[in-house]
Amino acid sequence: MIWNESKECMSRDELMNLQSKRLVKTVDRVYHNVEYYRKKMQSVGIEPGDIRGVEDIHKLPYTTKDDLRDTYPFGLFATPMSEIVRVHASSGTTGKATVVGYTRRDIEIWSECVARAMTMAGIGRGDVVQVAYGYGLFTGGLGAHYGAEHLGATVVPQSTGNTKKLITMMIDFGVTAIACTPSYLLHIAETLENENLLGQIKLKSAVCGAEPWTEAMRLQIEDRLHIKAHDIYGLSEVMGPGVACDCEFHQGLHIAEDHFYPEIIDPETLEPLDANQPGELVFTTLTKEGLPLLRYRTKDLTSISYDKCECGRTSARISRFKGRSDDMLIIRGVNVFPSQIEAALLEMSGTTPHYMMIVDRTNNLDTLEVQVEVEERFFSDEIRELENLSKQIARTIQMAIGLAVKVKLVEPKTLERFEGKSKHVIDNRKLI
Amino acid sequence: MKQLSVFLENREGRLEEALGILKDQNINIISMSVADTADYGMLRLIVNDVEKGKEALQKEGFSAHFSEVVAVRLPHVVGSLHDALSSLSKAGINIEYLYALCTKTDEAAIVIKPSDKDGAVKALTDAGFKFFTDGDLF
Known part of the structure; x- marks a missing residue:
């Protein structure tokens, strides 16, 4: 099934015309409505008239998370706040969050994109969809929720946290599809196996995303749960989940190209790369009103194929992600930068003690341990004081990144030092 | 000490x-x-x-x-540790930790880390207890 055949199966020529028209409008709008963009374009000597179509897109300057930080919270919004009906936020590289805003039409287009993705995963009217992403500032929960409603499915807004309750409802409500992170779905599978409940579920499909996973992991989910598993991609800055998703042929993720114009660039030289060349994924939003982004660097490493897919869709496909061009970690679906931990420790103690982040996966759930050296100024011979210290560190970090952490105090000078840029992360997660 | x-x-x-x-x-x-x-x-x-x-x-x-800890001399008789601690609790002083101290004499002794050192020394002194200081033990 294809949700919107007229858009998803357009000829490449037609699509390029549509993209060009929308790009020209977007550039014109941000130039006139967003001072930050206008200055940025002026600084490289570009005016809206210079952009006549997608062939001119390389003339535009790039946008990064830093631009969003510099204009925190609403500086890049292209509409008055009275038009904004919702905001979401994700982790910034330091203390401040990255804030995104949506107009009513943005939410409609987002729901449309998620509906396309869920249709690719074989979900439709009559299905019962359990949304087990976190609800709140994170785009996963509400994004999947509105998309599934738009699709006409019955939505169970489960959110995350209580796996036993989730399984009870999955069985009692006859849930046929689920949206969650792949690692959480594996955790659910394991629980179902242990409780001997696999025979009682009606699940047939899953759309998983918000964290990196492998094809082997996808096949394992399909095998253990006897369902079809699909990879849904998105990032809050660009929209949220639904920017791209893979169809039943699993040959890469179809981009909603009529709304998001993709490019691949060399992250070092910033030169655009050809099709099928691996590099950093860059998106320009073509229809967004609240927060349009020009050439936003996702820092995700992948490649793009423009070959027609067997499913009939003509949209470009991104291959499985090969990593990041920055040091962002995705832990339980939450974006975490080591610089956030550093900022939190700095805020707490004045200077940053030596620390190391240990990321691991136990029972398919990510864990984060932060080891902090007990320096002179932290020392106490009383266990109570030391325990208060580690609790305080844990609380400060948790407030900064929104994730529970285990803090372990270690002896001074035992954490490894690195020449130059110090390394603060040990990621022991094995993507199976 | x-x-x-x-x-x-x-x-x-x-x-x-x-x-x-x-x-x-x-x-x-x-x-x-x-x-x-x-x-x-x-x-x-x-x-x-x-x-x-x-x-x-x-x-x-x-x-x-x-x-800084307090080393208290204790007579080797039943109840002496209890008496020492009750003088502290009466003075509203908490004990962070304590352990037994080895002495060369027939006396018993304990090391105490009290929540309030000066208060603890005063309370114990008033109750008739004596202390070891650095150097007494070696």
């Missing part, structure tokens, strides 16, 4: 290494206690030369510091 306090990670051989350093420096341990948690331990020592012990341990990368 000065106590040597050492932060130890909870892993094989770490206590042994710390004690090895003291041995090499010819430092005698009079008494000790170890408080343990899942991740780390706190080694508390009464030694014959705290300065030298601290320096040697710090030089080898250990987190070693002095802590």
Whole structure:
């Protein structure tokens, strides 16, 4: 099934015309409505008239998370706040969050994109969809929720946290599809196996995303749960989940190209790369009103194929992600930068003690341990004081990144030092 | 009395290494206690030369510091520890930790880390207790 055949199966020529028209409008709008963009374009000597179509897109300057930080919270919004009906936020590289805003039409287009993705995963009217992403500032929960409603499915807004309750409802409500992170779905599978409940579920499909996973992991989910598993991609800055998703042929993720114009660039030289060349994924939003982004660097490493897919869709496909061009970690679906931990420790103690982040996966759930050296100024011979210290560190970090952490105090000078840029992360997660 | 306090990670051989350093420096341990948690331990020592012990341990990368503790002499009779502690509790003083102290005499003794050192010394003195100070034990 294809949700919107007229858009998803357009000829490449037609699509390029549509993209060009929308790009020209977007550039014109941000130039006139967003001072930050206008200055940025002026600084490289570009005016809206210079952009006549997608062939001119390389003339535009790039946008990064830093631009969003510099204009925190609403500086890049292209509409008055009275038009904004919702905001979401994700982790910034330091203390401040990255804030995104949506107009009513943005939410409609987002729901449309998620509906396309869920249709690719074989979900439709009559299905019962359990949304087990976190609800709140994170785009996963509400994004999947509105998309599934738009699709006409019955939505169970489960959110995350209580796996036993989730399984009870999955069985009692006859849930046929689920949206969650792949690692959480594996955790659910394991629980179902242990409780001997696999025979009682009606699940047939899953759309998983918000964290990196492998094809082997996808096949394992399909095998253990006897369902079809699909990879849904998105990032809050660009929209949220639904920017791209893979169809039943699993040959890469179809981009909603009529709304998001993709490019691949060399992250070092910033030169655009050809099709099928691996590099950093860059998106320009073509229809967004609240927060349009020009050439936003996702820092995700992948490649793009423009070959027609067997499913009939003509949209470009991104291959499985090969990593990041920055040091962002995705832990339980939450974006975490080591610089956030550093900022939190700095805020707490004045200077940053030596620390190391240990990321691991136990029972398919990510864990984060932060080891902090007990320096002179932290020392106490009383266990109570030391325990208060580690609790305080844990609380400060948790407030900064929104994730529970285990803090372990270690002896001074035992954490490894690195020449130059110090390394603060040990990621022991094995993507199976 | 000065106590040597050492932060130890909870892993094989770490206590042994710390004690090895003291041995090499010819430092005698009079008494000790170890408080343990899942991740780390706190080694508390009464030694014959705290300065030298601290320096040697710090030089080898250990987190070693002095802590002021109270060493109380106790008559070797039933109830003397209880009496000492009840004088503290009456004065509203909390005990962070305590352990037994080895003496050369027939006396018993304990090391106490009270929440309020001066108050503890006063309360114990008023109750007729005496103290060991640095050097009394070696």
